[in-house]
Amino acid sequence: MRIKIINPNTTWSMTDKIGQCARSVASAGTEIIAVSPAMGPASIESHYDEALAVPGLLQEIAKGEREEGCDAYVIACFGDPGLKAARELARGPVVGIAEAAMHLASMIGSRFSVVTTLSRTIGQAWHLAEAYGMQRFCANVRACELPVLELEEPGSKARERIVDECRRALDEDGSDVIVLGCAGMADLCAHITQQLSVPVVDGVAAATRLAETLAALRLNTSKRGELATPLPKAYTGALSGFTLGDNSGHASHQETRR
Amino acid sequence: MRIKIINPNTTWSMTDKIGQCARSVASAGTEIIAVSPAMGPASIESHYDEALAVPGLLQEIAKGEREEGCDAYVIACFGDPGLKAARELARGPVVGIAEAAMHLASMIGSRFSVVTTLSRTIGQAWHLAEAYGMQRFCANVRACELPVLELEEPGSKARERIVDECRRALDEDGSDVIVLGCAGMADLCAHITQQLSVPVVDGVAAATRLAETLAALRLNTSKRGELATPLPKAYTGALSGFTLGDNSGHASHQETRR
Amino acid sequence: MRIKIINPNTTWSMTDKIGQCARSVASAGTEIIAVSPAMGPASIESHYDEALAVPGLLQEIAKGEREEGCDAYVIACFGDPGLKAARELARGPVVGIAEAAMHLASMIGSRFSVVTTLSRTIGQAWHLAEAYGMQRFCANVRACELPVLELEEPGSKARERIVDECRRALDEDGSDVIVLGCAGMADLCAHITQQLSVPVVDGVAAATRLAETLAALRLNTSKRGELATPLPKAYTGALSGFTLGDNSGHASHQETRR
Amino acid sequence: MRIKIINPNTTWSMTDKIGQCARSVASAGTEIIAVSPAMGPASIESHYDEALAVPGLLQEIAKGEREEGCDAYVIACFGDPGLKAARELARGPVVGIAEAAMHLASMIGSRFSVVTTLSRTIGQAWHLAEAYGMQRFCANVRACELPVLELEEPGSKARERIVDECRRALDEDGSDVIVLGCAGMADLCAHITQQLSVPVVDGVAAATRLAETLAALRLNTSKRGELATPLPKAYTGALSGFTLGDNSGHASHQETRR
């Protein structure tokens, strides 16, 4: 099985870290491809960044379909950017890391707290919790006021601040599970788990295993309704490369496959 | 007052129609600029189309801020693509047409039905109804199975099919207001109103007046939290033009203005 | 266009203030009539007061329909008393100030705090937020423990206490917009806006512009279902004047108009 | 114990019927007073009617407090008009018949259908279901298109139409309990129960027993917050009689009692 993990920002040090994390939890026989897009923002900390990360992400999905024979995809940013568009485009399942982390967290405790980077992203985390039906399990979303890329800097105080915020979450929120609210925290999961007395869910690991699960069970995205393959039409300007062909190999592959 | 109406698809015949509609309802002294982006899809009928309409839309917002002195913006596609990102970018208010239509509809009846184009967009209309708090007023979202661009074809049966679906909505949904679910229906509003015994809300007209209202009351988007101006950072590849400068005229304008 | 603003309490100093505020934001060519009813309570601070403000309010709506040729109405009390009954009675649109303020606030930020007078009215504000679908945007409703009429007393500390409570709201509630929770605060909006770094929404201004917008777009209350004109029937005792005639000028006007 | 049942419309034939029903279910030792107000509408079929029924209703509550020594009150109209205002005014508990019927129905089945008079009142029934938390148990609200006063006419087809609608409710709604949606149906409850194989809840009987229960357990309305006694203030015009005195016997009674 081949799973493509797309870090929708263009910071490859983070992408490498994410890839390592995914490989460490993948089953034997699962190949992980971890990439950043060819265009877009260096980090995703606003709706603006998120919107502009999506074209590059969709390019990687299209490439995964066309050239790489991917069986499933993971979107490795806690805002789950472009998830529905990616599902329209891909034959196999697509899982977001916020989605995966929240779902698994709901199965191992009564309520979770999300600990994320900047407070301006709190709204998006709540929005996703609602969209996934996970709001009832989400006790709080808390920010450490860490810019995403500070997680990449050796010697930063990021790890300490995250652990501190997790402790406050447990003390103040009445939660019994922690969800890490940024793909850049994937490598900290083991350390934070050791410091706390509760399960800590990293979305990259969670999504990798869920993507595997869906693909293994042949549970691909339904093409019957809202998530059917997009209709072919003209795309213009800098985005003209996104035109989907009518008689594309894509469509015929799809028939063969299902 | 200058209001910029952005039709996020690249079909200028629709853009012109939208502009006319907006001008016909704007107050004296309000100037309407109606544009399509320089890049993106010819019509928006999927999450894929919607995601790829946003970069061009944001370009137009940035241009409106930098060069055109716009006081407010309208996003003229019933999926309200890029609304939060646009709010981060703009100093003045930004209104989506689905948002505007649903809000006004909630004030003049007990429940509304949305009549839209393709059934694959029904999910997005419900998603927006929930996000705006309007789900409780939304009796149903119904599709005519009309592709968006068929609304642009002279002699098509679009008008009849829409009126028929509106009639079914009133008979079957227990609704007392109709919301037109596509910017391309803006010119049909008067005709449909004549055929039915209930108010019919066109989002382009609704959003134009709401944008005017917000701007007149100096109710600009709050820059305190989630919708603050995006942080400056590197953008790469085909999207490198989207980099926001640190000491941009934008930021200094903002201070001057508020 | 003629808009009638009804302050449902009988304190005319507040009514005059409300009228001035409405005139200051109305479009050129809009005439504002601001009145208090001929009967009812001097201020509205309980469900009891609110219930007893409605007959006088409805009398003013009926007069507006029968004699004054009003195109739209505003109910200028933050409890929005009698809104649905008024909508049944009027041909043109009717807007409540809580309704208007909350709707506009939802379009310019992520969450708002309401700052109101007495804490016993907090429940009603939450009730309205839910009824309008605005609960999801309402971070908190806070009281200054100011009786309504203290807002009318020159030299009172009302202004300072309201500004203080607004500051606490921003610090403690995670909100980015303030909604003023009493018509009697309409004249303070500019001052409070200056003191804070966020948009402040006054319901009188908001409702005046929304009523104008609905009337300009000919979006009158739907008479198809719940809000149809009340059936004629006997009214007895002190309320016998509220009997609606079967062949009233009202009904025939309605036909002519629509 | 003395319970006052107030039929908020002025049709005494209905009031007498309601009184008989209440007496037939009250415990030994409970005295029932059943009245109509001295002013207001002959029947309640709109928000307008409902709003104008409240002053007369509150007059009867005040009289019950001042002169009649009532221990509890029932508001016998399925719109539960003036319930919160009445609770502010009364020392003992106040129960609405929609409230009572829905609560009891939720304890004896999985979902109930409400069968009411005119379809224009359906919205209010749903509104109450939500306000009481009973929406999740309410499968449907159905109208027989019977005007309220037709229930008072000997020889009308009302009974048959109601039974027919109840049958349709059970067949189509997936409900297992029927709630009668009008005080005027109280005398039909036994007959309808015989015709159907499910429990049928009449609000008058339900509210009478619940009012008794609350009074017996000394569970009076909390005067701590939203439902505290209204503040004394001036009332003018035709409603000047509603002024509450500062040192009224009411207030002193209250102290003695609690």
Next chain:
Amino acid sequence: MRIKIINPNTTWSMTDKIGQCARSVASAGTEIIAVSPAMGPASIESHYDEALAVPGLLQEIAKGEREEGCDAYVIACFGDPGLKAARELARGPVVGIAEAAMHLASMIGSRFSVVTTLSRTIGQAWHLAEAYGMQRFCANVRACELPVLELEEPGSKARERIVDECRRALDEDGSDVIVLGCAGMADLCAHITQQLSVPVVDGVAAATRLAETLAALRLNTSKRGELATPLPKAYTGALSGFTLGDNSGHASHQETRR
């Protein structure tokens, strides 16, 4: 009328206290049987305890149906264990004490706080509040960190700690009614009411009167759908005694009765 109160734990000192409380509020002519099951846990403080209390509880319901001619049942544990199963089994109504207390509390105030024993039971109280539609009235659920059986120990500090927690609830939660969150607190209700200025609802008293009310109005559990008598089938092992016969006296009684 004969009402059976089942304390689902096996601590008979608590059962006796519960029985006394029920008798003190029951109407003249109502006989109270108060029992503990023959098997199960000494107290209920976890989902494990609760699940294992249900078989003994159902045995008592079956005995009440078969031998004791009971008209109604009360389940006297604040987790309302086995409520739906008991409703399937019994002909007459079955009421849980959390259910009863929350429903009555919602009728006498705007919001209530539940004060319970151990914090690990808070989740179940919220779960029930949601299931009964009472979540909107529930301001908070607070634990005193008292094990259930400490309420049975003479000289314990339980009473003081409960009163203290109730005071905090009123100060911090914005509630105006207290709900006692354990059947073992039934005898403290009068004392706590004296200490506080708000109504205090004990579920045992509330459920006893509600069970009486339902039985008096002949509102038995609907047997049409989800709560129909269980289908007869084989039960094996230690639970083989729970087999329901096909031609049981139970079934024939049921027909006679309805």
Next chain:
Amino acid sequence: MRIKIINPNTTWSMTDKIGQCARSVASAGTEIIAVSPAMGPASIESHYDEALAVPGLLQEIAKGEREEGCDAYVIACFGDPGLKAARELARGPVVGIAEAAMHLASMIGSRFSVVTTLSRTIGQAWHLAEAYGMQRFCANVRACELPVLELEEPGSKARERIVDECRRALDEDGSDVIVLGCAGMADLCAHITQQLSVPVVDGVAAATRLAETLAALRLNTSKRGELATPLPKAYTGALSGFTLGDNSGHASHQETRR
């Protein structure tokens, strides 16, 4: 890894089928133990059956902890009986099949329909959908009116009736994914998938892979709050074997392990 699948009814032919299904989807290296309890009902079709299936189920969990070294558990009945109690008792994760199926279904489509056995179980399926946050994805729950054990009878028409109901679901519910609503349908999943054009989710397969995923990621149930190990206490009568010891090997294992 060792996963114990507990079919909570005592019909071993179904248990064997469930075990085969689980083995067919488990990863290499995962051992599946599939069992039925030593006591309880032959099938689960009511709340009564469900309640009485739990003691035997908990016995199997306890045995899995004490003797079998199980890493994770699956509860293989679509009512997910005893899930929270099992989570309190087990060190490793516990997954219900309704829970697992609904969660995975929400990731591969916009809305799912559940197709189950008897209509009297529909309420429980909706209850679980709500409890898991999956209600928003659940378009409908439909029954085939098949008793559970008919699924075990060779030559029954069960398969045809289920496929027919699935077809109706897709046509009438607007859903794009099917969830099989009974563990006894596990062996039909491949066949039904072939007949329909949408993904079909079997809960046994889904839960097996999710249990594996949680165990692989060391995401055990949080023992901090609601789901902590039950407090030791006396159990009496036929259930005295359920007493948990204070210094049990269980507790010490737990410390060693975490």
